[in-house]
Amino acid sequence: GESVGLHLPTLSVQEGDNSIINCAYSNSASDYFxxxxxxxxxxxxxxxxxRSNMDKRQGQRVTVLLNKTVKxxxxxxxxxxxxDSAVYFCAENSxxxxxxxxxxxxxxxxxxx
Amino acid sequence: DVKVTQSSRYLVKRTGEKVFLECVQDMDxxxxxxxxxxxxxxxRLIYFSxxxxxxxxxxxxxxxxxxxxKKERFSLILESASTNQTSMYLCASVSFEYTGELFxxxxxxxxxx
Numbered sequence: 001g002e003s004v005g006l007h008l009p010t011l012s013v014q015e016g017d018n019s020i021i022n023c024a025y026s027n028s029a030s031d032y033f034x035x036x037x038x039x040x041x042x043x044x045x046x047x048x049x050x051r052s053n054m055d056k057r058q059g060q061r062v063t064v065l066l067n068k069t070v071k072x073x074x075x076x077x078x079x080x081x082x083x084d085s086a087v088y089f090c091a092e093n094s095x096x097x098x099x100x101x102x103x104x105x106x107x108x109x110x111x112x113x
Numbered sequence: 114d115v116k117v118t119q120s121s122r123y124l125v126k127r128t129g130e131k132v133f134l135e136c137v138q139d140m141d142x143x144x145x146x147x148x149x150x151x152x153x154x155x156x157r158l159i160y161f162s163x164x165x166x167x168x169x170x171x172x173x174x175x176x177x178x179x180x181x182x183k184k185e186r187f188s189l190i191l192e193s194a195s196t197n198q199t200s201m202y203l204c205a206s207v208s209f210e211y212t213g214e215l216f217x218x219x220x221x222x223x224x225x226x
């Protein structure tokens with residue numbers, strides 16, 4: 001999951017397994033959450049978003065779960081592939097705007113062939 | 114393909130030099146952002162702009178200024194670079210539509226000696 005320290009949390013999985021990346025968000029007033037993927041040498045790329053009136057949203061091979069009670073967000077990746085290796089960031093609109101986002105510190109996902 | 118282009122991928126500057134980082138987007142987006150990314154700290158918002166000639170401070174504006182003279186272009190300026198501004202700088206843009214799908218550039222890695 002996300003860390004408040006300088007060490008990037010890491011998750012290592014085997015190709016074909018499911019991955020779960022966790023994020024604890026900070027502001028109980030946040031009502032919009034996004035997951036981004038950042039591959040080495042590239043800028044972050046939007047994966048999926050969810051609003052606080054939902055607790056689950058599914059995309060292609062990805063599912064985001066939101067637990068507002070404990071301020072927890074997770075990203076599930078089904079049948080993880082080597083191309084999924086990247087740093088994953090959660091973000092929340094703690095500034096009250098959909099655009100002014102606060103990002104978590106990221107989790108490094110490594111997929112072993 | 115939508116595109117956010119940052120003019121320089123890698124820069125090396127000396128302490129006290131003035132640094133310009135340029136960002137251009139071709140999506141006619143109203144909102145543009147400058148983030149810096151440091152290991153273990155995630156993305157932190159420096160400044161953003163929601164219209165031409167409009168700007169707002171983000172979470173870490175000290176030591177930076179910005180310019181938005183045209184809708185497609187957002188520049189980050191370091192008036193007098195310091196070593197603690199060595200970082201990866203990411204530009205992003207998004208439309209006014211109700212979405213957090215920021216489009217990021219590839220980043221500009223600045224080293225200040």
